[in-house]
Structure formats: structure tokens, C-alpha cells
Amino acid sequence: MRQTFSILLAAGLMAAAGIGTPPARAETTLQVVHAYGAFRERFYQPLADAFMKQHPDIKIKFRAPAADYYEGHLAVSRDAMTGETPDIFFAGMNLLHDLVLTLAPRNQITDMKPFLDAEGQAWVDENYDRNVLELGRIDGHQWGLPFNASTPIAYFNADLMEKAGLDLQQLPKTWDEFIEAAKKVKQADSDVDGMQINLALGDWFWQAMVYSYGGTMMSSDRTRITYGDEAGLKAATTVRRLVDEVGMPWIDEDAGQAQFAAGKLGIFIGSTGDIRTMDEAIGGKFKLITGTFPMGAEDGHVPTGGNFATILTKDPEKQKAAWDFVKFLTSPAGQKVTVLGSGYMPTNKQALKTEHLGEFYVSHPEWKTSLT
Structure with missing residues (x-):
């Protein structure tokens, strides 16, 4: 499996390097901040290296990675007070609105709509689903x-x-159904646990539980907390059932992944971004299958996680260079490298074509659950 990833990663970078080279300009250095240090080696640095090879006039310099999206958000908010924000910041999807409220009034975040308009609507439609773009659009x-x-x-x-x-x-x-399945796993083998979900990783999985019952965390106008409503009560009751009926171990995500990979856990609830790590940790010890997050209501749904590339520099030349990098990262070839380095879903429609990720998904169906 590891050899397969290495071959595919190399192929993805070769494809990325084949994108047309823009006109030369004076050297520009972009300061970049992302969360989760483990992802630097998996895809951020390989993509930066491929981009710099294609754009010798642009240098990508990563600052120390944030521990998670929340720490990154706080760090950038502090940097805004002194005018020391990075040129590019990968903001957690659930934190973009708050980031914009902080930075937009200070003219410290760049609207990318003019860059998209310059590319042309046909190009935009060819690469990005409207709903995907809408996730990063606020007030036009x-x-x-x-x-x-x-x-x-x-x-x-x-x-x-x-x-x-x-x-x-x-x-x-x-x-x-999940609770009943977990109970049966535990009954069939007393040396294993039936199921585990980590509710201590920020609030993402708690959001997912509330959403699965058709609820929300806040009202649409962001003036009222709503997870204390009926859906939130049902989610909390389900957590109690997982402890009382299933005997769910109250451990963090890393411990849950390790227990699952060791063959001592029947069902693990995690992110699709864990799939590569899980595949490698299991190493063929047992067959892995993935499925959808459990639902509690007909109108149930799940939150989208991950991050947005945001451009924070106010310098026009740096903005152009930053747009080139962001466009490269979200290209089909860039997304292939990112997906294979993590398990995230591709954000470019063309990445699903056979020559990019289509063939891989056919042979690795456990990676495809979030796309269905």
C-alpha cells in the first residue's frame, strides 16, 4: 500500500508540474500557515516544491504549523493586531465567518472573486462545483x-x-442500528470494544451528532444557540446510550485509531481525512470497510470539515502570486496529491476523472464514502 501511494504521489506531482508556466516576474516570497504538522510532509511541502519548480520566481515559506484549526485561527487573529499575518492562511471551514468578521473591516483578507472572474466563468464551472464555492462565499x-x-x-x-x-x-x-451492531461485536468477543467516537476533538463530531438529528449549532443569523433544542437533547441521549449500552471507551482520537488499527475495536467514527493513516496502520491485518456517519432523522446531515485557502496579503503582486499558488493547489493534479496524502475529498471536479483519481477510487472503494 505504501509503495502504491508513493508511485501515485510521484505521478501526481509530475502532472502538476505539467501545467503551463506563467510569465516571469520579480522574485516573490509568500509566508504560509497551515494546521496539523503531519500534513506538511504528506502534501503541503510536496505541492509547494512542485509549484516552486514551475514558478522559480515565487518562493513558498511555511511558518510553524498550528496544532489545529482553532490554534491557527487564534494565531492569525493575534497577528492581525500587529500587521504580521501570513500571506496565505488555511482556515478551518467552520471558522471562516469569524475570520472574515475580524479581518475584512481591517482590509486584511482578499476577496478572490475578481481572480475567479478573470479566469472566466467557463473555467470556474469546469473546475469547481457551485455548492463547493458557496462554502467560502460570504455576502457576495x-x-x-x-x-x-x-x-x-x-x-x-x-x-x-x-x-x-x-x-x-x-x-x-x-x-x-450502529448501537445494536456495536453491542453484537462486543458480545461476540469480550476482548474488543464495539464502537468509539471522539467527542473531544474540537466540536466537530458533536456537531455531526446534532446535525444527524436535523439540528444546528446556531441560528442562521448567528444570534441564538440552538444545539440545546430537541436535536441536541437526542444527540446527548445517544452519547449516554453509547456509554451505558455499548460500553464505549472514553478515549481520544489517537487512542481510538490505535485501538481500531490493532483489531480491538469494531467501529470507529472518524474523518475521511484519517483514511490513509488508518490504511497504513492496519497494514492488511484485517479487512477495512467504510460507511456513512449514523443518522438519527430523515432530515439529518453531516458538517463539512477541512479548510479554505485564504489570501491575507494586501500587496497586489503578492496577491497575484498567492492566487497562482491557490489555483495550483486546487487544480486536478494538486488535489490528487492532496487526496492521496490524506484521504480528504477532492474539491476540484476534474480530479474525479480517470486520469487523476477515478481509477484509484475504483480500486480503493473505502476511500470513496464521503463522495457518495
């Missing part, structure tokens, strides 16, 4: 361009599921 301004996209999904140990007599062709879909 394109403040962010989706770079990483993820949803919470379920990871199943197929061996433990079969041992428990569960039908792998009929994976659980609802919270009730």
Missing part, C-alpha cells in the same frame, strides 16, 4: 477557496463484524 465575496474537504465517516473492522454475525452488505445507517 469569495473569501476562501476550498482546499481540503472532509466529512465524518464510519470505519468498520469487517472481520469483527462477520464474527458477530453482521451482514457486510447491509451496513448500519442509523444510530439505533
